[in-house]
Amino acid sequence: xxxxxxxxxxxxxxxxxxxxxxxxxxxxxxxxxxxxxxxxxxxxxxxxxxxxxxxxxxxxxxxxxxxxxxxxxxxxxxxxxxxxxxxxxxxxxxxxxxxxxxxxxxxxxxxxxxxxxxxxxxxxxxxxxxxxxxxxxxxxxxxxxxxxxxxxxxxxxxxxxxxxxxxxxxxxxxxxxxxxxxxxxxxxxxxxxxxxxxxxxxxxxxx
Numbered sequence: 001x002x003x004x005x006x007x008x009x010x011x012x013x014x015x016x017x018x019x020x021x022x023x024x025x026x027x028x029x030x031x032x033x034x035x036x037x038x039x040x041x042x043x044x045x046x047x048x049x050x051x052x053x054x055x056x057x058x059x060x061x062x063x064x065x066x067x068x069x070x071x072x073x074x075x076x077x078x079x080x081x082x083x084x085x086x087x088x089x090x091x092x093x094x095x096x097x098x099x100x101x102x103x104x105x106x107x108x109x110x111x112x113x114x115x116x117x118x119x120x121x122x123x124x125x126x127x128x129x130x131x132x133x134x135x136x137x138x139x140x141x142x143x144x145x146x147x148x149x150x151x152x153x154x155x156x157x158x159x160x161x162x163x164x165x166x167x168x169x170x171x172x173x174x175x176x177x178x179x180x181x182x183x184x185x186x187x188x189x190x191x192x193x194x195x196x197x198x199x200x201x202x203x204x205x206x207x
């Protein structure tokens with residue numbers, strides 16, 4: 001249904017269900033079933049009037065979307081090396097394309113570079129990406145994006161989480177403070193992991 005037709009249909013519904021005057025509190029209290037029925041009828045009619053892709057946001061309320069880098073990483077969970085231990089696969093070769101001059105090898109930084117580029121936030125001064133965790137974190141420190149880990153430091157979803165010779169993406173912070181991540185080259189695949197608050201060397205702020 002086109003937007004114009006949907007709006008016209010909404011006007012018809014509004015006219016059909018608009019009461020001549022607001023009910024008094026006493027009347028509403030005396031007839032809650034009737035009020036509920038009217039709301040239900042309106043919702044059913046509205047469902048027929050609006051495009052279906054609008055309905056979930058109306059039903060669930062507004063909820064902030066995951067950062068784009070997290071959304072990109074989430075779609076890759078389970079991608080694995082072929083064969084195991086090879087540091088390679090057709091999909092991992094695609095991650096390498098987000099870096100300049102990188103060959104087959106440990107690929108956690110390739111994956112972070114790819115997810116950042118997918119989110120429109122390429123890593124590096126020229127957007128060249130990184131095949132080395134050390135080079136990635138050195139760039140973050142030089143450009144003011146690095147946050148050393150320590151007491152009271154809480155990452156945000158979408159930050160990069162940096163370990164010794166490894167990097168991942170912060171998916172979220174659990175209620176107990178542990179950090180849930182998505183990491184390339186973790187057990188030869190893109191994996192979800194959970195880390196203690198003291199495990200990371202630091203974080204790279206992406207926004």
